[in-house]
Amino acid sequence: MGILVCILVLIFGNRADVAAWSLVSLMLLVCGIYYPVSILPEWVVPVAALIPLTYMLEYFRQFYGFQPIFSHPLAKGYVLVLFYLFLEIFLMKVALRRAKKSGLLLKLSE
DSSP states (O other): OHHHHHHHHHHHGGGHHHHHHHHHHHHHHHHTSSSOGGGSOTTTHHHHTTOHHHHHHHHHHGGGTOOOSSSSHHHHHHHHHHHHHHHHHHHHHHHHHHHHHHTHHHHHTO
């Protein structure tokens, strides 16, 4: 999430800050940090499956007697983390190049 916030700030400037923190709050609701994903409505579960933290939380809930709704949660979580890491590194390079060209990088440093 930290890299994504940096990318959004480099693309949209300081006005992306509020949207980024709102996105983090929604992600915490969807990934199941407050309650298991099995309680979520059916249409939200595929969205939760895109968040690596969902799988990590499902893995740790197994130790407390909860039945996981995803198979191999730890492996899937790590695969998603690596995928998002490479994707965000690529997007960060693109956003940094764009911010240098548009002069936004200099405006942010003031």
